[in-house]
Each structure stands twice: as C-alpha cells, then as structure tokens.
Amino acid sequence: MKKGFFNKKSNIFSLLIIFLFLCCSLFAPLISPHDPYEIHLDSSLRGPSRSFPCGQDNLGRDVLSRLIHGSRVSMTVSIATVSVSLIIGILIGSIAGYFSGWADELIMRLIDILLAFPGILLAIALSSVLGPSLKNIVIALSAIGWTGYARITRAQFLSIRERDFVIAAKSSGASAGRIIIKHILPNALSPLLVEASFGMAGAVVAEGALSFLGLGIQPPYPSWGSMLGEGRDYLLIASHLTIFPGIAIMAIVLAFNFIGDGLRDLMDIRETK
C-alpha cells in the first residue's frame, strides 16, 4: 500500500477544520464570546478589535459569535441534505441497477428530467415556493441531490451484479432484498462515500447561495450565506462583514473537497491492489 489517508498533510488538516467547525456548531453557545443577537448600535460596522476579533455588523452584533452560530446551519443543512439524498439515491439507484428493464428506464428518465434544470435553479425555485426554512432548504436540495447518488449506485450495481458471488447467492435462492443489502450494497459503498464528501461541500455552498439570496435562513438567525448577503450593502465601509463569512465557507468547502480527494485515492489503491 502506498501513502495512507493519514500520511497526507492536507487530509489531516482538512479533518481538523471539519472537527473544529463541528465543535463550533455543537457547542456554539459555550464557545461564542458574545450573544450573537445582542445589538450595540453605538458601535455598528466597527472593524476587528480586541473584544470583537471579527468586528461588528450593521447592528453592532459580534461577527465572530454569529459565525460560530452560523456553522450550525451549514453543518445541519449539509449533513441532513447528504443523508437524505444518500438514502433516496441508494434506494432508487439499487432498484434501477438491480432490476434494469422498464424500472431502470423510468428512473433514468426521471433523473434526466431533474438534471435538465441546470445548477441550483430548481432548488431556488423550490425553496422560493415552499417558503424559507431550514427544513425546506434540505427538501429543496435533496430533491435534486439524490440523482447523483442514484446514478453511482446504479452503475455500481450494473457491474457488481454480474460478479460470481452475486450469481452464487442468486442460485442458492437468496431473495432480491437480501442480495441487494447483504451482497451488492456493501461492495458499492466506496464511490458513494467519496461522492458524499463532495456533496457535503456542495450543500454548504448551495445553502450559502440560498441564504445569500434571502431564500434560506431568515434574519435574525445567522447563516454564513445570509451574513454575506447583508455584508454586500456595506462593502465600501465594512469589508470585514464579507471577508470572514466567506473565509469560513471556503475553509469548510476546501476541507470536504480534500477529504473527498483523499478518500478517492484511498479507494483507488485498494481497487488496483
């Protein structure tokens, strides 16, 4: 085996970043130096200072505390979106891949239809119609997110179901459900894991975009995207309102992308060995 997952500095670093943000979101009220909703109108838009390391926003609220609380939104949305999409994607993808025929054709056309709306257009339209809330963001993002996992699951199933151990299980009379869950799925998981890691990064960005446009998390609750959206009005005088939430998003997106790359390298090594 070549280099392992933990021998690479960028992987360790990414895990640390994710761990840090996870801690922030879990213990937000304990860690944040100020109340994220506390208004100080006399010191609004002030830049970073000793007691407010990331500065204050237009209502004088502490940007650092809002960032820490905002990590809850990013983490919740990305974990929930990826989990929901994974479950739906695996379920539908296994049906398409295992049974083929008309079920496969139907499911693939459904995926084609959803992918005919480029980018997050459909998510934007959906969340605008459903109304802004955490739950609706997850619904809107998962409504499209599952397609990627379904395609991967299907492709995996198509190649695995021809392998000897599956044929052996089939000929010994195992039911379809048993073959799918016990024999094929465990062997199909690795590319899904890689995709899920990239999916986490994608969900953070998508949530940010929705909140930035005012279609996601509503004020006064802090989300990195909505903080960037509010910061847009003060670019001229208070650029710290834009820079800090932006860096937070970049850091977590970078970390999830590195983990995805690292996992992919790891899987490739195993497959070629």
Next chain:
Amino acid sequence: MRKFLIRRILLFVPVLLGTLTIAFSIIHLIPGDPVDIILGENALPADKDALRKALKLDLPLHRQYITFLSGLFKGDLGYSIYTKQPVIRTVMERYPATIELALASIIFSVLFSFPLGIVAAIYKDRWPDHITRFFSLTGLCMPNFFLAPILIIIFSIELGLLPVSGTGGIQNIILPSITLGFGMSSILTRMIRSSLYEVLNDDYIRGAKAKGVDNFSILLKHALPNALIPVITILAMQFGSLLAGSIITETIFSWPGIGRLVIQSIYARDYPLLQGCLIFISLSYQFINLILDLLYAFIDPRIRYEKGVL
C-alpha cells in the same frame, strides 16, 4: 448513425414533457392558496377571483395542464402578474444579456486557463505549477457569492478601476464574467495541465524533439492540438450550464439577464414569470445538450455505437 439519432431525439420528448410538468406544478407546490400568497390574505374577494381566473386556477387540474401545454405550443407562456406583459416577451428581452455574459465568461476562462495550464504542464511540480494549483483550488472552493464581493472590493472600491454593477460599456462586463468564469477556468486549467503533460511525454513528441524541432513549435503545432480535444469538450458542455448558472452573478452585478429575472420574479411572487424562466432556461439547456450530443456522435463514431447499445 440513424438509429442513434432517432433514439436520442425520441428520448428528448419524455424529458421535455417532464420538465414542462415540473414547471407547471411549481405554482401548485405552494402551501395554501397561491392567490392568497400572491395578493395577501386581506385582498378583496373580487381581485382574488379575477387573479384566479387569469391564472386559470379555477379550472380542474387536468384542464389547467392541457391549457398550459396547448398555450406553450402557441408560444404563449401567460402574462406576468406585475408587468401585465406576456411572459415570453419579458424572457426574450432578457436572454441576450445572459448569452452575452456567458460568452464573455468563456472568453475570460480561456484567456485565463490556457496560459496557466500550459505553464503548469511544462513546469510540472515546480513553482509555476504550485502557483497554478493555488489558483485552481481557490476557484474550486470559492463560491461566486464570495468571489464577486471580493472582486468589487479590490477592483471597484480600492483601485477604482471598474464599475460596481450595471450595464453599458465593456468595463461593466469584466467583473461579472470573471465571477462566472473563474470556477470554470480552474477546472479547465487542471484539465489542460494533465492532458498536455500526458501528450508531452508521448513518443511522437520525443520524435519531433529528436528531429530538432524547437520547443515552441513542438508545443504549438504538435502537443497543443492533441491536448485540447478533451478541453474543448468540457468547454462546450459548460456553456449550457453557464447560461443558467448566472443567477447569483447577475443578481450581484445587477446584470439584466434571465438569471436576475428568476430572482426578481421570486421576490415579486410573480409565479407565471418564474414558470416562464424555468421553462425557457431548461429548454435552452436541453437543446444545447442535444445538439452537442449529436455533434459528438457525428465527430466521434465510438459514441454512437456505445450509446446505441445502451
């Protein structure tokens, strides 16, 4: 070839119908009465009834669907609630700006990624390559709603070189096209780098070197044309998504394209207009992909056989 053509075009029909159905059902996904949401609950009953009639919400669902589809065939997407204008006209007015921005960002990403990718391939694993990697990593993980404000801070506020938003001259399109094209150029850079590096180590390049061809001609005449094939494929595929992926960029820079129209119609709760945008964007996206597929099948015989089997 004919079999592939027929199959690809036949598959286009159900997908088309599906996307139209999704666009149609958008207004029905609104929790509660759409008319209440659009006009507010305290609106006069007469106004509500008039709007319900105008949106054809008083008809049974299947009748609504049939009127919707038959209207589409006549090029009728209904009327905008606020401007009272035909949706199709508003959408058509906005579309040229979006195409203009998409083209500009393609030009930007080509200008940006080709030199970087070439330099990175030639100096692989040396400092120019590392700098390039930094750029493409940034492009990969920097969402455009962060990139755009940063560009505005640097080029409009600090340097005072470019306008913050709006349209008009060529200077107005620079920042939006960088914002939209940066992500794509980072993908392109990495592709050019790996593709060119592979080609540069091929036998025929070694042959050309042995023949005494100078490095510049090798790069320009021998290596680049072959390295560019996968790159151009990606470029073409990205164009379709650029036409729609500009929602945030257009909103930030007040660019009068169809992406901003989507957001404006959402803010105004102008659902017929939103519906029209959805239909128009997904139709043009599907159409571009269809044409690309057919073109590739025409150029590369392997594709039509593979897909014919599927």
